[in-house]
Every structure is written in C-alpha cells, then in structure tokens.
Amino acid sequence: MNAVPADPSQIAGVLSTDAHRIDPNIQRKEAIFASQLQHDARTGMPLFAKLELSLTGLCNRKCQFCPRSDASFFPNVNEHLSDALLHGMLDELAEAGWRGTISLSGFGEPLLHPKIREIVRTIHRVLPHARMEMVSNGDRLTVSMARDLFDAGLHVLILSLYDNESQLVKFDALRAEAQLRPDQMLLRVRYKPPEEHHGLTLSNRAGTVDLSYLGIEKLTAPKTHACYYPHYSVFVEYDGTVLLCCNDWAKVSGCGKVGERTLLDIWSSHQMHQVRSALLAGDRSHQPCSGCNIDGTLMGREHAAAWTQHYQATGEVRVN
Numbered sequence: 015m016n017a018v019p020a021d022p023s024q025i026a027g028v029l030s031t032d033a034h035r036i037d038p039n040i041q042r043k044e045a046i047f048a049s050q051l052q053h054d055a056r057t058g059m060p061l062f063a064k065l066e067l068s069l070t071g072l073c074n075r076k077c078q079f080c081p082r083s084d085a086s087f088f089p090n091v092n093e094h095l096s097d098a099l100l101h102g103m104l105d106e107l108a109e110a111g112w113r114g115t116i117s118l119s120g121f122g123e124p125l126l127h128p129k130i131r132e133i134v135r136t137i138h139r140v141l142p143h144a145r146m147e148m149v150s151n152g153d154r155l156t157v158s159m160a161r162d163l164f165d166a167g168l169h170v171l172i173l174s175l176y177d178n179e180s181q182l183v184k185f186d187a188l189r190a191e192a193q194l195r196p197d198q199m200l201l202r203v204r205y206k207p208p209e210e211h212h213g214l215t216l217s218n219r220a221g222t223v224d225l226s227y228l229g230i231e232k233l234t235a236p237k238t239h240a241c242y243y244p245h246y247s248v249f250v251e252y253d254g255t256v257l258l259c260c261n262d263w264a265k266v267s268g269c270g271k272v273g274e275r276t277l278l279d280i281w282s283s284h285q286m287h288q289v290r291s292a293l294l295a296g297d298r299s300h301q302p303c304s305g306c307n308i309d310g311t312l313m314g315r316e317h318a319a320a321w322t323q324h325y326q327a328t329g330e331v332r333v334n
C-alpha cells in the first residue's frame with residue numbers, strides 16, 4: 015500500500031499554493047499566453063490567446079467557495095455543448111489561422127460531457143496547432159480515460175484536488191499507470207483549510223460568492239485598477255453564450271451567442287471594445303466588474319498593450 019507523503023510537494027508536478035502566494039499555475043499560463051499574442055490577418059485586431067469552453071451545465075461537486083455551493087443560484091443543468099456549436103467555432107478559428115490555447119473548463123465539470131473524448135479529438139483534428147488543456151476535479155477520471163484524452167490530442171490535464179492528501183497518492187499512481195509526465199498531468203492542492211483559503215488564489219467570482227467566512231467581505235465600491243481578462247481571453251458557455259470572462263457566474267455580461275453570430279464577430283463587437291477600453295483605464299463601474307475583487311493584471315499584459323496600441327491607431331474607442 016502507498017504511504018501518504020508527509021509533504022505534498024514530495025510528489026512531482028504538484029502545484030501547492032497558500033493564501034499569500036500566487037498560484038504557480040498562473041505564472042505558467044501567463045508565459046504561454048504571452049507567447050500566443052496574435053493579430054487578425056484581416057483587421058489587425060489582437061486575437062484572444064485563450065478560448066475557454068464551458069462544456070456542460072453539470073458538476074458533481076458543490077465546493078464551498080464556488081457559486082455552485084448555492085444550487086438556487088447556480089443549479090445543475092443537464093445540457094451540453096453541441097457538435098454544431100463546437101464545429102462552427104473551430105472551423106472559424108481554423109480559417110483565421112488561430113493558434114492559441116483552448117481550455118476545457120468553465121462552470122461545469124468537463125469529464126461529465128458524454129462526448130468528451132470526441133470533443134478532444136475534434137479540436138485537435140481541426141486546430142492541430144492549438145494547445146489544449148483541461149481543468150477537472152478528477153472524480154470521473156480513470157487510467158484508460160486519461161490515456162484516451164492524451165492520445166486524442168490533449169496537452170495538459172490539471173486536476174484540482176478538493177478532498178485530502180489521499181488524492182495526491184491516488185492521482186500520482188494513476189498518472190504513472192497512464193504513462194504521463196508530471197508536466198502533462200498537474201495536481202493542484204485545493205483541500206487546505208479555510209484559514210489557508212483552501213489552497214487557492216481565491217476571488218469572489220465577480221461578487222457571486224460569499225467569502226465572508228474567510229474574512230473576505232463584499233466590495234463596497236468597484237475596484238479602480240485595470241483588468242486584462244477580455245484582452246487575452248474569451249469565454250463560451252455550453253449554450254453558445256459568450257461572456258466577458260470566466261468570473262461572470264451570474265452571466266450578466268452576455269456579448270452575443272455563437273450560432274447566431276460568429277465568435278470573431280462578437281470578439282470585435284462595439285460592446286467588447288467599450289468594456290476593454292474601460293478596463294484598460296481602471297473603470298470597473300459596469301456589471302459584472304463592479305462587484306469583482308480579482309486583480310485581473312496577472313496575465314495578459316502583452317495583449318493589453320497590443321489593444322492599447324490598436325485603439326490608439328484606429329480610434330475605435332477612446333483610451334484614457
């Protein structure tokens with residue numbers, strides 16, 4: 015029988031965090047997104063480096079710090095991203111020569127999508143130069159599923175461990191059996207006690223989750239510094255709704271629907287330009303940003319600079 019290690023960091027590939035340190039996964043992603051700065055060949059507009067796909071309306075957990083902890087606010091919905099929506103987006107990005115990162119994560123548990131293997135295979139076939147990552151709680155993961163996902167084209171699987179250290183032992187063994195490297199399957203410690211913020215760099219998810227039990231009170235006024243999320247990333251919910259960012263769990267920032275409009279049309283819409291330029295200037299007075307306590311500048315600096323340059327050159331919106 016495997017012994018539980020005294021120190022989680024003894025297991026290679028563990029991303030351990032505490033309340034006072036920036037999650038090393040953020041630094042890893044920041045470097046990747048910076049290297050994926052790309053402009054639309056037709057318009058010269060900066061493109062997103064990260065496309066986050068929320069594949070399903072389901073999650074099998076209700077973590078205390080997650081909006082899903084309140085089922086009346088964020089209920090489980092047995093609906094999933096359709097083939098038609100996925101193919102439409104991928105074909106459009108292939109035509110644009112897009113080479114960014116697709117993150118299979120969002121508001122649901124991606125392994126609960128009934129066609130998850132097929133989705134990974136399709137993304138890799140249509141966009142062979144894109145990076146593909148998945149964030150999962152690992153509850154449905156088996157050795158054969160892990161192997162299938164990587165054989166289908168997945169580059170990185172990030173597992174968030176919410177229970178206890180026995181999960182480190184379990185998933186370290188699964189990773190070895192699936193013949194995956196620690197940099198392919200990252201294990202994130204998320205089971206630390208509340209006083210250590212559960213091991214996360216926690217945010218209030220744009221004001222949708224009550225973190226007062228951790229001493230984090232609701233904002234009394236919007237923060238006044240920049241946020242770069244809509245400069246380097248775009249978020250698509252399983253029904254095609256495009257949101258400003260992955261923190262908008264109340265879904266108040268709908269910018270359009272894939273299926274009715276193209277993703278790049280929505281990305282270049284006046285609504286998105288207005289929000290980007292406001293956020294560059296530190297104006298968070300609009301929903302959902304007014305209630306958001308996130309820093310927002312840890313990733314996407316290069317993209318924010320590229321957008322500033324773009325707006326100054328085109329005069330599309332005013333940049334203060």
Ligand code: SF4
Nearest residue numbers: 073075076077080082
């Ligand atoms: S596993 Fe993720 S999506 Fe599900 S409740 Fe926990 S934090 Fe939320």
Ligand code: SF4
Nearest residue numbers: 220241243259303306
């Ligand atoms: S301020 Fe918050 S809600 Fe607004 S775009 Fe940034 S992360 Fe999202």
